[in-house]
Amino acid sequence: MTRTSSFHIARIASLLSLAAAVALAGCGGPKTRYGDAGSVETVTNQFGSTDLQMLAEQMTQSMLQAPVIASGNLPIVTTQEVKNKTSEYIDTRAITNRMRSSLQKSGRVRFAVDQAEMQKQLDELNRQQGEQYDQDKSVQQGRMVGAGYRVTGEITSIVKETKNVKDVYYQLFMSLTNIQTGIEEWSETKDIRKTTER
Amino acid sequence: MTPVPEPSDSNVALRASATRVVAGLLCAALLGGCGALRSYRSEMDQVIERTAGGDVSGAISVLEKNNASGDKDLLFHMELGELKRLANDFAGSFESFRKADAEVLAWEAAVKLDPTRAVGQTGSFLLNDRVRTYEGFDYEKVLITTRMAMDHLALGDWDKARIEIKRTHEREALIAEVRAREYQRLREEAAGKSAQVSFREINGYPVESIATPEANALRNGYQNALSHYLxxxxxxxxxxxxxxxxxxxxxxxxxxGESALDEALAGLDARTGAPDDTVCDTLFVIETGAIPGRQSRSFSLPIPIPAYGAFTFVQVSFPVLPAAPMGYQAPDIQIGGVDRLPTAHILDLDAMARRALQDDMPGIMLRAFVRSATKAVAQYQIQRQMAQQRNRDDGLGAVIALLALQIGGAVVEQADERGWRTLPSQVTIARARLPRGSHPVSVRSDSGSTRFDVNLTGSHALVSIRLLRGHAFVAPPGMPGGNPTPELPSSESAGEPGNAGMYAHVRVIDLPSSPRSWRTLQ
Structure with a gap:
């Protein structure tokens, strides 16, 4: 084999390798990877994970400063529905769940069963009263503890759109009310503005 | 005997040219599969005719016969899913819709990567729009997951219905995003051009059939109130x-302006704050008629030929829709023969079909003009030759060439008639908090009427009723928690002979094989 033909074969082989590499890279299809759940998400201007995390975190920090919690009396709180007054399908329970777990971890608040979970609580309570259970080890009825405070709130939005710009403004309002006295012990408003230019 | 003139060189060349164009079109049609020459409208007319006669299994057979090849498309799965719903085979219906949904998921993945892509659409510039890959209209994509949710509700699985409901509004949000980007791109492209194409400029096009007040009043071509209310x-x-x-x-x-919809939101806190264990919050979804199907119609359009500085008239096909029906009369629904429920006209699919065609027309026209350009040049050359040969005896060849070109072109030049045809035309809802137990229900509408019993046992129930040209189909209520209504409905109270002459007469019976299987008998 001459030197020239060897050179051609080597060149063709390297070109084929390059083409194969390009083809394989092109045929790879969509790639899936794990990302940081706390990283900023700006895929669209709809309510997203960053908004949820930001609002829940800011609300929790503000609530922990409320005198009724900061005093260390370990108040018992129940969460009520955060009303969704927007036209977006925002799972407001995800906001209160995140707040609840952060507040519990702080060790300064205890939570009583809320209205949404009440039926499941009663079902389990009643189930243990059945004859299949050892009554000495079963929980007893009439021992549930009522909350002293309730957390409630609402989320609203204002959407403005022109040909080139879409502006969305979210406002989350939350409050903590003494159930016995009806006195509002804490309230807070947090806002988010998201603007998308096309 | 008159001697036949010898063909001149120019005639031979003309005939050869026309033959090449016609042969090219026909070969391409064959290569593109029979889709280019297939009439979806006439196929589905048969399916709907059978369904309206109560022969849903016959309708399914016709559908399957028309789609005998192994490679089933989105349209087939949507039609089959809808027909199986009418046959009360909700598991089968869900499975068909799941396959249709897989096609839409592939579209979603592709459109996220490249919103301007045109995969599988090249043939439409050569042959006709029937060879385009059918991706479904936006409102159809949204309705697939809505139907999947309704199938789950009929089977009593509300948690799985919730999954499909959530996917419905996520899909809607994606479509909104895609269309906003597309609108922006088109606006930028249009800024550099002086002329815009509009179906209003097609001489003889039935503008009033697609630019109806109802279609123009829609916010967009993909959102529907039924999916959101559900x-x-x-x-x-x-x-x-x-x-x-x-x-x-x-x-x-x-x-x-639909007060029954306002009441749902206004009473939400009261209903969820004080649940009543003795009543069942029942939603009746009453679907009537069949959505209008597109029909191919030929129009004579002037196509410019820049090379000659002239223009010629070419036959081009565009889809049209039948004239819009007269004002819709909402069905009348009564419980126990006395309590007339307030209704809300929640979905006008007739208007959505018209709106979809309105929105599609600029693209359809653009592709038609591109297709017509080649034909127009060939046709103009022949016509010009004919004019030059008018005073000679050898014009016969040019006439033959022109005829061949026009006939061949007319065979291939057909507008796309595809669309999800088994959908209803109109949807009305009625909602009532009824005492749990059995209730006779009667529904009357322009599309037919029915009487049946529902047995309500849970806190919430969805009852689907479809009325199609006098025949009724009723889907049973399933209650939250996973079980359909367990007790058998009463068949004695339904189907009383005295009412038989007035309207379609339906009894709802339970099949012995499965307590979940209901069907209607005429």
Whole structure:
């Protein structure tokens, strides 16, 4: 084999390798990877994970400063529905769940069963009263503890759109009310503005 | 005997040219599969005719016969899913819709990567739009997951219905994003051009059939109030008023002025705050008629030929829709023969089909003009030759060439008639908090009437009724928690002979094989 033909074969082989590499890279299809759940998400201007995390975190920090919690009396709180007054399908329970777990971890608040979970609580309570259970080890009825405070709130939005710009403004309002006295012990408003230019 | 003139060189060349164009079109049609020459409208007319006669299994057979090849498309799965719903085979219906949904998911993945892509659309510039890959109209994509949710509700699985409901509004949000980007791109492209194509400029096009007040009043071509109201209803049934509220609110925004929709949102707190264990919150979804199908119609259009500085008239096909029906009369629904329920006209699919065609027409026209350009040049050359040969005896060849070109072109030049045809034309809802137990229900509408019994046992129930040219189909209510209504419905009270002459006569009976299987008998 001459030197020239060897050179051609080597060149063709390297070109084929390059083409194969390009083809394989092109045929790879969509790639899936794990990302940081706390990283900023700006895929669209709809309510997203960053908004949820930001609002829940800011609300929790503000609530922990409320005198009724900061005093260390370990108040018992129940969460009520955060009303969704927007036209977006925002799972407001995800906001209160995140707040609840952060507040519990702080060790300064205890939570009583809320209205949404009440039926499941009663079902389990009643189930243990059945004859299949050892009554000495079963929980007893009439021992549930009522909350002293309730957390409630609402989320609203204002959407403005022109040909080139879409502006969305979210406002989350939350409050903590003494159930016995009806006195509002804490309230807070947090806002988010998201603007998308096309 | 008159001697036949010898063909001149120019005639031979003309005939050869015309033959090449015609042969090219026909070969391409064959290569593109029979899709180019297939009439979806006539195929589906047979399916709907059988369905309206109560022969749903016969309709399914016709559909399957017309789609005998192994490679089934989105349209087939949507039609089959709808027919199986009418046959009360909800598991089969869900399976068909799941396959249709897989096609839409592939579209979603592709459009996220490249919103301007044109995969599988090249043939439409050569042959006709029937060879385009059918991706479904936007409202059809949204309705697939809505139907999947309704199938789950009929089977009593409200948690799985919730999954499909959530996917419905996520899909809608994606479509909104895609269309906003597309609109922006088109606006930028249009800024550099002086002329815009509009179906209003096609001489003889039935503009009034697609630019109806109802179609023009729609906010867009993909959102429908039924899907959002159903989302509100399912979220409410599952104790999630925070998610139910936007469902009702969006439904109100899409169908303003329907007081029954306003009441759903206004009473949400009261209903969820004080649940009543003795009543069943029942939603009746009454679907009537069949959505209008597109029909191919030929129009003579002037096509410019820049090379000659002239223009010629070419036959081009565009889809048209039948004239819009006269004002819709909402069905009348009564419980126990006395209590007439307030209704809300929640979805006008007739208008959505017209709106979809309105929105599609610029693209359809653009492709038609590109296709016509080649034909126009060949046709102009022949016509010019004919004019030059008018005073000679050898013009016969040019006439033959012109005829061949026009006939061949007419065979291939057909507008796309595809669309999800088994969908209803109109949807009305009625909602009532009824005492749990058995209730006789009667429904009367322009599309037929029915009487049946429902046995309500849970906190919430969805009852689907479809009336099609006098025949009725009723889907049973399933209650939250996973079980359909367990007791058998009473068949004695339904189907009384005295009412038989007035309207279609339906008894709802339970099949012995499965307590979940209901069907209607005429």
């Amino acid at each position: 989302a509100g209803f399912v979220y409410e049934a599952l104790g999630e008023p925070g998610l139910a509220a936007p469902g009702y609110r969006t439904a109100i925004e899409l169908r303003p």
